[in-house]
Amino acid sequence: MTTIQGRRDSAPDSTPHSTPGGTPVVSLRDVELSFSGVKALSGVTFDVLEDELFAVIGPNGAGKTSIFNVLSGVYRPQAGAVSFLGEDIRGVAPHRIAKRGMARTFQNIELFENLGVVDNLMLGRNGHLGYGWPSAVAWLGRARTAELSNRRRVEEIIDFLEIEGYRELPVGMLPYGIRKRIELGRALAMEPRLLLLDEPVAGMNGEETEDMARFILDIRDELHIPVILVEHDMGLVMNLADRVLAIDFGKPIAVGTPTEIQQHPDVIRAYLGTADTDDPESLVHPAAEQEAQA
Amino acid sequence: MSTPSRTPTSSPSPRPASVATAPGPTRHRPVRGRPRLRTSYAQDLALLNTPAKRRSTIALVVVSFLVPFLVTDDLLLVFTLGLIASVGTIGLNLVTGYAGQVSLGHAFFIGVGAYTGAILGGSEDASVVGYGLPMLVWLPAAGLVAALLGALVGPIAVRLRGLYLAIVTLGLVFLGDHVFREADSLTGGPGVGRRGAQLEILGIDFNASGMLLGLEISRAQRQFFLALVFLIVFAVLARNLTRSGVGRAFAAVRDRDVAAEVIGIDITRTKMLAFALSSFFAGVTGAMYYAVIGVFEPGAFGLLLSVQYLAMVLIGGVATISGSIMGALFITALPRISQELAHVVPFISESATGGGLLSVFQLEAILYGLLIVGFLIFEPRGLYGIWLRIRNYWKGWPFSY
Numbered sequence: 300m301t302t303i304q305g306r307r308d309s310a311p312d313s314t315p316h317s318t319p320g321g322t323p324v325v326s327l328r329d330v331e332l333s334f335s336g337v338k339a340l341s342g343v344t345f346d347v348l349e350d351e352l353f354a355v356i357g358p359n360g361a362g363k364t365s366i367f368n369v370l371s372g373v374y375r376p377q378a379g380a381v382s383f384l385g386e387d388i389r390g391v392a393p394h395r396i397a398k399r400g401m402a403r404t405f406q407n408i409e410l411f412e413n414l415g416v417v418d419n420l421m422l423g424r425n426g427h428l429g430y431g432w433p434s435a436v437a438w439l440g441r442a443r444t445a446e447l448s449n450r451r452r453v454e455e456i457i458d459f460l461e462i463e464g465y466r467e468l469p470v471g472m473l474p475y476g477i478r479k480r481i482e483l484g485r486a487l488a489m490e491p492r493l494l495l496l497d498e499p500v501a502g503m504n505g506e507e508t509e510d511m512a513r514f515i516l517d518i519r520d521e522l523h524i525p526v527i528l529v530e531h532d533m534g535l536v537m538n539l540a541d542r543v544l545a546i547d548f549g550k551p552i553a554v555g556t557p558t559e560i561q562q563h564p565d566v567i568r569a570y571l572g573t574a575d576t577d578d579p580e581s582l583v584h585p586a587a588e589q590e591a592q593a
Numbered sequence: 594m595s596t597p598s599r600t601p602t603s604s605p606s607p608r609p610a611s612v613a614t615a616p617g618p619t620r621h622r623p624v625r626g627r628p629r630l631r632t633s634y635a636q637d638l639a640l641l642n643t644p645a646k647r648r649s650t651i652a653l654v655v656v657s658f659l660v661p662f663l664v665t666d667d668l669l670l671v672f673t674l675g676l677i678a679s680v681g682t683i684g685l686n687l688v689t690g691y692a693g694q695v696s697l698g699h700a701f702f703i704g705v706g707a708y709t710g711a712i713l714g715g716s717e718d719a720s721v722v723g724y725g726l727p728m729l730v731w732l733p734a735a736g737l738v739a740a741l742l743g744a745l746v747g748p749i750a751v752r753l754r755g756l757y758l759a760i761v762t763l764g765l766v767f768l769g770d771h772v773f774r775e776a777d778s779l780t781g782g783p784g785v786g787r788r789g790a791q792l793e794i795l796g797i798d799f800n801a802s803g804m805l806l807g808l809e810i811s812r813a814q815r816q817f818f819l820a821l822v823f824l825i826v827f828a829v830l831a832r833n834l835t836r837s838g839v840g841r842a843f844a845a846v847r848d849r850d851v852a853a854e855v856i857g858i859d860i861t862r863t864k865m866l867a868f869a870l871s872s873f874f875a876g877v878t879g880a881m882y883y884a885v886i887g888v889f890e891p892g893a894f895g896l897l898l899s900v901q902y903l904a905m906v907l908i909g910g911v912a913t914i915s916g917s918i919m920g921a922l923f924i925t926a927l928p929r930i931s932q933e934l935a936h937v938v939p940f941i942s943e944s945a946t947g948g949g950l951l952s953v954f955q956l957e958a959i960l961y962g963l964l965i966v967g968f969l970i971f972e973p974r975g976l977y978g979i980w981l982r983i984r985n986y987w988k989g990w991p992f993s994y
Binding site: 409 | 634635640834837841844848853854857858859866
């Protein structure tokens with residue numbers, strides 16, 4: 300599969316550590332994942348470059364979230380190679396991958412609902428605290444200074460995401476859109492080298508979606524964090540992403556710029572069925588058709 | 594701007610702007626007339642971060658130190674045991690309340706601590722071993738031995754959760770119960786028991802009465818003071834732990850373990866740490882509690898004791914330190930409360946065989962059950978929740994609703 304140049308590569312690049320054609324942040328090669336006979340992913344291959352906003356699209360159950368779970372170490376693929384920042388991470392425990400700089404949000408918000416907003420973000424900074432329980436118990440020196448300096452970083456993120464007003468409240472009490480934003484904040488608090496966003500605007504109204512889109516662009520352009528985005532909101536994906544990977548039934552069908560993907564016949568077939576024929580049978584999803592025949 | 598500004602930040606200052614954010618010994622004084630306005634993160638993170646908390650805590654500590662001079666010695670012993678049990682309850686709350694790992698094995702760790710303390714700090718006699726070491730040795734040792742055994746439970750907790758973990762920890766209690774009964778050269782055996790450790794620190798014997806610092810201080814009073822200091826030290830340590838990153842990691846593992854893992858928390862380590870720290874608290878409690886009681890026998894460390902500690906956590910308030918203390922004091926005082934009730938309420942006899950509808954022991958068991966059920970249904974946040982309601986009522990008074 301040839302990597303198609305992203306549209307941002309044509310524009311003059313202002314980012315300091317972007318290396319065009321350099322080592323990819325993440326690279327998957329022929330990843331196979333199955334659950335006792337059910338193929339969740341097969342032959343998934345893609346690279347994500349520095350400062351890139353990479354989107355993964357596909358119908359429900361196509362395996363988008365499975366890709367995230369493979370990346371963050373929750374699932375271990377049966378075959379293929381997964382590397383992050385040049386190191387093989389297949390079979391590495393999730394917390395170690397997280398410490399190497401991979402952060403993610405979840406499709407269904409996974410926040411610590413009994414804790415306040417500040418505590419949730421501070422948990423994102425857990426890997427940066429640098430003190431253990433002996434220091435914590437005494438609350439002397441290291442623990443105290445680490446708490447203060449990390450609190451300062453958390454406040455910067457609160458500022459960035461404009462959630463100042465909710466700082467003290469338990470997360471469980473907050474509205475859905477704000478919680479999505481806090482989950483993004485927790486991921487940013489980790490100071491990640493790669494951010495995985497699983498449907499960041501699912502269930503949001505137009506205004507909230509626009510806010511979130513702005514944050515995602517800021518993350519790429521100001522914080523220079525590469526992002527992998529899984530999203531069903533095609534308008535958002537096509538406007539924001541540098542490159543898009545379309546998958547269906549666990550198999551990659553196309554990768555390229557948003558315009559290329561929109562015109563790709565296989566993508567159109569996966570989403571809409573074939574339109575260039577009078578035969579109504581062909582509007583049925585090809586795989587669904589196979590199932591019906593079986 | 595014609596008048597000189599009183600706030601330095603609003604006027605152009607020659608100092609670089611980074612001064613305000615630079616870490617270092619910058620003094621942040623509270624703003625006069627605005628006691629609840631915080632001007633630094635340090636004030637926000639302080640243990641007692643409101644003036645009301647500061648004042649009431651100081652008042653509470655002062656009153657606690659006056660208690661021994663106000664109540665009789667037999668009542669004072671109830672308080673002493675309650676204070677010591679508070680440390681064990683805080684320990685159970687760390688693992689069950691904060692880290693969310695239900696443990697029925699607390700009695701085992703208390704027993705391990707009690708016997709480690711008694712063997713190292715107790716005196717040798719014809720039937721049992723004792724090394725008579727000083728308290729500065731046996732107290733930490735009791736905690737450490739229990740913590741070591743607690744850390745071994747951690748890996749099991751990674752595999753099991755909820756009811757399954759509860760059953761496995763329950764197994765520990767039966768295991769311990771059997772070992773304690775059989776090892777009679779260490780424990781004295783069932784029905785006989787052995788003496789606890791010697792309560793003597795820095796040359797002060799807490800089992801004797803007499804003059805101390807120019808005051809006539811009885812044995813019960815001395816033990817109360819010791820227990821009070823013991824509790825204050827461990828409560829502050831636990832509170833520090835729970836407001837730190839470690840405490841947050843506990844809560845993260847409790848609330849959503851998958852999310853905790855992908856933000857970089859090592860679940861195995863965190864659960865092991867929770868069990869080890871909790872068991873340390875249980876160990877020191879066991880050693881202290883039975884040193885104050887005097888003679889104790891192996892039957893004391895059964896399932897009932899575990900359930901009692903769980904009740905203290907539930908009734909006091911899950912995942913709170915102050916709630917643990919309230920719960921422990923309340924449950925420890927329950928036998929005494931039911932005895933006092935017997936004087937007031939008719940149909941209750943004061944002995945097991947006496948007439949009347951109920952004996953005090955039956956009354957105690959009934960109260961016990963009613964309290965657990967009642968708290969779970971009406972105030973799951975426990976005594977701490979009741980305190981919160983009172984506090985919030987008066988905060989908003991006279992516009993409480």
